[in-house]
Amino acid sequence: MAFPKIGNLAPAFTLKNQSGENVALKDFRDHKNVVLYFYPKALTPGCTTQACGIRDSVDEFSKRDTVVFGISPDPESKLQKFIEKHELNFDLLADEDHKVADKYGCWGLKKFMGREYMGLLRTTFIVDKSGRLQHIIDKVKTKTHHEDVLRWIDENLT
Secondary structure, X not given: OOOOOOOOEOOOOEEEEOOOOEEEHHHHOOOOEEEEEEOOOOOOHHHHHHHHHHXXXXXXXXXXXXXXXXXXXXXXXXXXXXXXXXXXXOOEEEOOOOHHHHHOOOXXXXXXXXXXXXXXXXXXXXXXXXXXXXXXXXXXXXXXXHHHHHHHHXXXXX
């Protein structure tokens, strides 16, 4: 799979959040920048580190007219547990059939402990207020992810 092209409209989607409510990318057009970060599995160490960094920076994203969504193949019920356990203050979206991850080119072959399997490749996409894809981070550092994204927004979207 290939990533969508920078400068093009970001692939459209509607997914359920942790509360079972529909969230559509188009609803943010002309209002907010959108950060879509795809992560493999809720309640695991790396994904928790990444989510808590976003949680602690939500006000900084808000100051930049930016909303953040975490997307994983987890079911809504697991996303709700993740939010409750770590007091997350942003929406997580369930992509159980990985159709949105496919559209964004981040469902692919992974290797772990000598085993190969298909799974979600940790990737972040930054979409501007016009709905156009502006940046892709495909080598995500979970500990500094929030800082890396905020820095890029400051340098390119403000």
